[in-house]
Amino acid sequence: MLVLITYDVSTMSSEGQRRLRKVSKICQDYGQRVQHSVFECIVDATQFAVLKMKLIDAIDKEQDSLRFYQLGNNYKNKVEHVGIKDFLDMEGLLIL
Amino acid sequence: MLVLITYDVSTMSSEGQRRLRKVSKICQDYGQRVQHSVFECIVDATQFAVLKMKLIDAIDKEQDSLRFYQLGNNYKNKVEHVGIKDFLDMEGLLIL
Numbered sequence: 001m002l003v004l005i006t007y008d009v010s011t012m013s014s015e016g017q018r019r020l021r022k023v024s025k026i027c028q029d030y031g032q033r034v035q036h037s038v039f040e041c042i043v044d045a046t047q048f049a050v051l052k053m054k055l056i057d058a059i060d061k062e063q064d065s066l067r068f069y070q071l072g073n074n075y076k077n078k079v080e081h082v083g084i085k086d087f088l089d090m091e092g093l094l095i096l
Numbered sequence: 097m098l099v100l101i102t103y104d105v106s107t108m109s110s111e112g113q114r115r116l117r118k119v120s121k122i123c124q125d126y127g128q129r130v131q132h133s134v135f136e137c138i139v140d141a142t143q144f145a146v147l148k149m150k151l152i153d154a155i156d157k158e159q160d161s162l163r164f165y166q167l168g169n170n171y172k173n174k175v176e177h178v179g180i181k182d183f184l185d186m187e188g189l190l191i192l
């Protein structure tokens with residue numbers, strides 16, 4: 001299934017910048033960046049659970065936020081992109 | 097239906113900052129901000145078409161990007177939030 005992950009990480013401190021890098025790195029291990037703070041990941045239920053756990057562990061819940069959107073398996077007609085594409089299309093699937 | 101809108105607007109110039117404010121303002125007219133560059137809008141097909149047209153018109157396609165995700169009407173179990181909520185919950189519906 002396609003899971004969309006969006007995040008806001010407070011980068012006011014060097015600790016925040018470290019968290020941002022960590023969140024980005026975890027997401028990169030599971031999917032592709034489509035915007036600066038938006039990743040799309042194709043995962044099964046187990047992978048999603050692990051990914052979510054890692055991300056929750058990486059943020060500071062008092063300062064940062066994560067959102068997870070499950071778009072299921074039939075997502076191609078549900079996603080539209082307009083404008084610049086400055087990210088890699090690793091699968092050739094997700095970018096419309 | 098719930099439509100998720102994510103955007104990256106290049107703010108290297110004052111013109112870019114103007115576009116960012118415009119994109120944000122348009123999104124605010126149709127939904128609620130859930131993260132800095134993420135809005136959730138409950139719209140019908142006509143409203144979605146108008147919203148999309150306005151946003152496409154507001155960005156510079158060479159520098160900025162928009163993504164639209166259609167989450168349908170049964171979206172409640174598809175969305176999860178973790179961490180800080182520094183945005184208004186206008187409808188009491190979207191924030192889990």
